[in-house]
Amino acid sequence: MSVPIGAYLxxxxxxxxxxxxxxxxxxxxxxxxxxxxxxxNAGNVALIGFSRQWDDPxxxxxxxxxxxxxxxEVVIGLGLTVSVFRSRTNLDVDExxxxxx
Amino acid sequence: xNPGAALTLYVMSAATVLALVLAVVPxxxxxxxxxxxxxxxxxxxxxxIAVAQWxxxxxxxxxxxxxxxxxxLLTWIILPAALAVILFSWGEPAAAGxxxxxxxxxxxxxxxxxxxxxxxxxxxxxxxxxxxxxxxxILCAIEVARERSxxxxxxxxxxxxIGTAILIYGFALLYGVAGTTSLSGxxxxxxxxxxxxxxxxxxxxxxxxxxxxxxxxxxxxxxxWTPDVYQGAPTPVTAFxxxxxxxxxxxxxxxVFTGATHQxxxxxxxxxxxxxxxxxxxxxxxxxxxxxxxxxxAWSSVAxxxxxxxxxxxxxxxxxxxxTYYLFAYVAMTLAAFxxxxxxxxxxxxxxxxxxxxxxxxxxxxAGVVMTLALLSLAGFPxxxxxxxxxxxFGSAVDAGMSWLAIVxxxxxxxxxxxxxxxxxxxxxxxxxxxxxxxxxxVPLSVASVAVAGAVAVVALAIWAQPLLDLxxxxxxxxxxx
Numbered sequence: 001m002s003v004p005i006g007a008y009l010x011x012x013x014x015x016x017x018x019x020x021x022x023x024x025x026x027x028x029x030x031x032x033x034x035x036x037x038x039x040x041n042a043g044n045v046a047l048i049g050f051s052r053q054w055d056d057p058x059x060x061x062x063x064x065x066x067x068x069x070x071x072x073e074v075v076i077g078l079g080l081t082v083s084v085f086r087s088r089t090n091l092d093v094d095e096x097x098x099x100x101x
Numbered sequence: 102x103n104p105g106a107a108l109t110l111y112v113m114s115a116a117t118v119l120a121l122v123l124a125v126v127p128x129x130x131x132x133x134x135x136x137x138x139x140x141x142x143x144x145x146x147x148x149x150i151a152v153a154q155w156x157x158x159x160x161x162x163x164x165x166x167x168x169x170x171x172x173x174l175l176t177w178i179i180l181p182a183a184l185a186v187i188l189f190s191w192g193e194p195a196a197a198g199x200x201x202x203x204x205x206x207x208x209x210x211x212x213x214x215x216x217x218x219x220x221x222x223x224x225x226x227x228x229x230x231x232x233x234x235x236x237x238x239i240l241c242a243i244e245v246a247r248e249r250s251x252x253x254x255x256x257x258x259x260x261x262x263i264g265t266a267i268l269i270y271g272f273a274l275l276y277g278v279a280g281t282t283s284l285s286g287x288x289x290x291x292x293x294x295x296x297x298x299x300x301x302x303x304x305x306x307x308x309x310x311x312x313x314x315x316x317x318x319x320x321x322x323x324x325x326w327t328p329d330v331y332q333g334a335p336t337p338v339t340a341f342x343x344x345x346x347x348x349x350x351x352x353x354x355x356x357v358f359t360g361a362t363h364q365x366x367x368x369x370x371x372x373x374x375x376x377x378x379x380x381x382x383x384x385x386x387x388x389x390x391x392x393x394x395x396x397x398x399a400w401s402s403v404a405x406x407x408x409x410x411x412x413x414x415x416x417x418x419x420x421x422x423x424x425t426y427y428l429f430a431y432v433a434m435t436l437a438a439f440x441x442x443x444x445x446x447x448x449x450x451x452x453x454x455x456x457x458x459x460x461x462x463x464x465x466x467x468a469g470v471v472m473t474l475a476l477l478s479l480a481g482f483p484x485x486x487x488x489x490x491x492x493x494x495f496g497s498a499v500d501a502g503m504s505w506l507a508i509v510x511x512x513x514x515x516x517x518x519x520x521x522x523x524x525x526x527x528x529x530x531x532x533x534x535x536x537x538x539x540x541x542x543x544v545p546l547s548v549a550s551v552a553v554a555g556a557v558a559v560v561a562l563a564i565w566a567q568p569l570l571d572l573x574x575x576x577x578x579x580x581x582x583x
Binding site for chain 1: 223224227228231235238239242245248249251252254255258259262263265266267269270272273274276277280281282328329332333396
């Protein structure tokens with residue numbers, strides 16, 4: 001039994017919207033990174049759905065590449081967050097504002 | 102399969118790895134300049150190969166890479182920009198202790214930019230954009246002891262990864278429409294299937310890709326991060342973001358729109374045109390109030406992205422050729438301007454503020470002349486390269502029946518004269534009476550050579566505009582062949 005493409009798309013749009021809401025509402029860099037992960041995985045779900053629809057493997061290859069890149073991004077994001085955390089105790093991106101204008 | 106096609110990427114990757122290995126190997130003090138020399142040698146060797154490869158399209162990795170006149174011409178812009186960044190940081194005190202990492206990351210970012218413009222497939226395009234972005238996130242924050250550098254890196258990472266996520270979704274939808282990730286496959290598919298234009302899925306894909314690449318190119322309204330990130334990052338890194346990233350992002354715009362999806366240009370021309378107008382207006386108005394030269398240059402780079410986007414919005418070969426020419430001019434004048442800012446920063450505290458430039462042109466006439474040429478060219482004064490580039494871009498808009506783009510561009514350029522000329526006037530005005538004579542450092546040869554080379558290029562690109570434009574037209578023709 002195969003899952004229709006509409007179901008893949010519905011799931012991925014739901015994940016994308018959740019991620020976008022998170023990016024807009026959360027101010028903690030860790031939560032922001034988590035929300036971005038949701039958005040990236042929304043893209044992965046869509047890629048794999050279309051890969052099934054077209055019976056073409058390159059969509060799955062793309063999804064694997066996205067996972068690797070997402071991991072690299074999170075590693076750097078966590079590293080930077082820890083460095084910022086060391087220099088200040090309160091984690092809030094709205095307070096990252098020594099520069100303005 | 103042609104294993105030699107990707108030789109430029111192999112050499113750059115080898116130099117990157119070598120530079121990063123030097124970060125963990127203890128070096129004797131006499132070899133402390135080795136990482137810079139690795140970067141210098143790697144870039145010069147790659148540039149030589151890229152010049153020698155000029156010719157018909159070569160395909161690598163069964164179509165994943167396309168090395169043709171378009172990608173090679175953009176590589177000729179990216180590599181000198183990377184070389185300039187290595188020279189900017191040559192012996193810079195701030196980067197001491199992590200020089201190998203710095204050089205390695207600059208090389209990695211440059212490799213990503215080259216991969217972006219050489220890509221023949223959405224997957225390669227994505228990897229290229231990410232390689233350059235991820236390297237630049239770290240480069241922005243490389244001065245870990247300075248809070249503004251960290252802040253700049255974290256801000257760039259968060260906005261950049263939102264852009265990445267949107268890009269992936271756009272690519273996924275485009276793949277859903279076309280059934281293939283290959284750029285030439287997408288062109289074929291759009292050409293053979295009627296009724297694909299204005300399909301909701303395709304329109305959604307185009308909107309998302311425009312938004313995501315707008316983030317990377319700092320187009321309005323996705324530019325909010327640009328002033329803070331540019332101001333906080335170490336100035337050599339800012340110069341690299343302002344030049345190399347812009348070239349790669351515009352290359353990606355051209356590959357996806359003017360190249361792969363030109364059959365459905367009716368779906369995206371007005372959208373990218375509106376983006377260009379917003380970017381030109383907001384960028385130039387935002388630059389007006391800035392009291393910090395680095396921040397002013399950040400806003401100016403937003404405005405310049407607007408002019409560049411005109412070349413994408415028109416969707417024609419002439420537009421792509423004009424855009425490529427303007428990229429040469431833009432990189433030369435931006436690097437010259439940043440070289441002078443770096444000189445000033447090393448000499449005085451808070452050297453990137455407008456006040457710090459008072460009388461700088463009188464104290465060092467050659468630096469004053471370089472900065473004046475760079476800023477006049479950015480403002481579009483004839484007969485400099487910036488003027489020729491804008492003339493070509495606006496002309497391509499008129500020819501494509503989008504005169505409104507040219508009109509807004511010309512008006513925005515008039516506004517830009519105010520803030521560019523203000524820096525020039527401050528530089529050549531006398532220092533106020535009674536100020537202490539300031540210390541004068543010996544000008545580092547590496548930075549001075551980039552400044553002079555940039556200023557010479559601003560004039561030379563205008564004098565030899567026709568031969569260069571011929572090359573750019575060849576590049577645009579290669580871009581339009583599926």
